[in-house]
Amino acid sequence: MTSEKAVRHILGISGGKDSAALAIYLKEKGINPNIEYFFLDTGVELPEVYTFIDKMEAYLDAEIIKLGSENSFEDHLKMQVKMFQHENFLPSPIARWCTKVMKIQPLEKFMGNDNVVSYIGIRADEKRIGYVAKQGSNVTPVYPFKEDGIVRDDVFRILRETVGIPEYYKWRSRSGCYFCFFQRRDEWIGLHEHHPGLFKQAMAFEKIDPETGKKYTWVEGETLKELLARKDEILAKKPEHNPNISWQEAIIEDIDNDEYDDQACMICSL
Ligand code: SF4
DSSP states (O other): OOOOOOOOOEEEEESSSSHHHHHHHHHTTTOTTEEEEEEEEEBBOOHHHHHHHHHHHHHHTEEEEEEOOOOHHHHHHHHHHHHHHSOOEEEEETHHHHHHHIIHHHHHHHHHTTEEEEEEEOOOOOOOOOOOOOOOOOOOOHHHHHHHHHOOHHHHHHHHHHTOOOOGTTOSSOOBTTOOTOOOOOHHHHHHHHHHHHHHHHHOEEOOOOTOOOEEOOOOBBBBBHHHHHHHHHHHHSSOOOOOOHHHHHHHHHHHHHHTTTTHHHHHHH
């Protein structure tokens, strides 16, 4: 007699607001208590993300499995440089190897060939589709927020009433690696203010070719040193903060204006 393999139910918690709110929402509703929670850990996430993941683990009273690459970011960078014979090969929106090797590959290994139902925190007020599994794979995505009409305000309410809003939202609009190239210039300034050591580490990855003068930078066209020198100019362009609203409300407004929303990967910051 052949025994059919049980369907696995998984939910990725990125450290961002939507996936966290989804995990809480499903738990409160008592939907699929056997969900396997996972966190794709690049090893270079913001410290606030790790704190938030611990908080979520305590609230859910369940393990959040940490999945990651066997190699560090530095090792991957060296491999990319060698493979493509570049002077430097920092990931960027058009050379997005970081997501592939540090998140998608570990996730695919975790799912294997199992039949998987994957819960995705895309809201009813979003158009994005999220991570799409390979054709013919056994992954079925489900979108409870879309089905139940849950929108951004609901997500913030769910978090406020439970684990709170992740601390990094005070200065950055999404989770992910501390050096993520999707962050805005004012967020780089935020990184410098909140984590000067990490800003310095990000600077150390940049290079200028001494012969050609070509810059290999996180932000197109300028090094982080140059960006920091323009701090006042960059911050002057930030929308004015309204002192009558809390930082959480200010952030909700800020996310509304997020120019990178369509580019940033759901797998990284959902
Ligand atoms: S958060 Fe940014 S740097 Fe990190 S894997 Fe995702 S896209 Fe790459």
